[in-house]
Amino acid sequence: MRQVFIAGNWKMNLNHLEAIALVQKIAFSLPEKYFAKVEVAVLPPFTDIRSIQTMVDGDKLKVRYGAQDVSRYDSGAYTGEVSAPMLAKLGCSYVTVGHSERREYHAETDELVNAKVKAALKHDIAPILCVGEKLDVREAGNHVEYTTDQLIAGLKGCKTDQVSKVVVAYEPVWAIGTGRVATPQDAQEVCGAIRAKLAEKYGQEIAEQVRILYGGSVKSGNIGDLVKQDDIDGALVGGASLDAEEFTKLSAMAAGGPLP
Numbered sequence: 001m002r003q004v005f006i007a008g009n010w011k012m013n014l015n016h017l018e019a020i021a022l023v024q025k026i027a028f029s030l031p032e033k034y035f036a037k038v039e040v041a042v043l044p045p046f047t048d049i050r051s052i053q054t055m056v057d058g059d060k061l062k063v064r065y066g067a068q069d070v071s072r073y074d075s076g077a078y079t080g081e082v083s084a085p086m087l088a089k090l091g092c093s094y095v096t097v098g099h100s101e102r103r104e105y106h107a108e109t110d111e112l113v114n115a116k117v118k119a120a121l122k123h124d125i126a127p128i129l130c131v132g133e134k135l136d137v138r139e140a141g142n143h144v145e146y147t148t149d150q151l152i153a154g155l156k157g158c159k160t161d162q163v164s165k166v167v168v169a170y171e172p173v174w175a176i177g178t179g180r181v182a183t184p185q186d187a188q189e190v191c192g193a194i195r196a197k198l199a200e201k202y203g204q205e206i207a208e209q210v211r212i213l214y215g216g217s218v219k220s221g222n223i224g225d226l227v228k229q230d231d232i233d234g235a236l237v238g239g240a241s242l243d244a245e246e247f248t249k250l251s252a253m254a255a256g257g258p259l260p
């Protein structure tokens, strides 16, 4: 049984002091019983991770955390890069790989995304592999093939047992930060195709274990209908993850009901 998963991608927002305040608010406003039904993680900028680690460990908070990017290399002369061993040492559970903003603004190719997926897995950090089409691809009706091709390219060379640890995030680029959320049926179409492709390549048992998230303008008002879909196991949330009250509400709705 896959646990519902809500991950907040903070993107390039919040310094380490603001990060502490936000995580504290999330941890204390979501009643304990919800954490049994929904896994909640935050993905802050690198500069916030150490502060979050200290607080989560010290106060034994249920919120998990990770990073937004990782180097393909473990160490060496790669100025500006942060490695998977460094993230592992900071207790990161997750790292997003291949987010459309990195593919677009940092020219990340499928080959690089694949190398980063493998670097994370090697150090027991679960990659959140982001896939998703731009508007022109959807309008041409090629969105399913496009995203499943990105999926297979991102997982190339991974062992079958590693694949079960990967989280896939389907984020149609036209729905990110636009307020234009995909309908639950549109999102299910692609998430279902992603699971079917995983089953074809790695077997049904592995495919059933992989969590598939939807991302793109997710809010407390639309998450309920999204997670009701068979193949949507949660969400990768951008803007709404920066507001403690909204993110807590959204996490509670993903767990099956509103906050008391």
Ligand SMILES: O=C(CO)COP(=O)(O)O
Binding pocket: 009, 099, 171, 175, 176, 177, 178, 179, 215, 216, 217, 218, 236, 237, 238, 239, 240
């Ligand atoms: O890119 C996203 C999460 O990774 C989605 O961002 P928004 O929720 O702001 O649309």
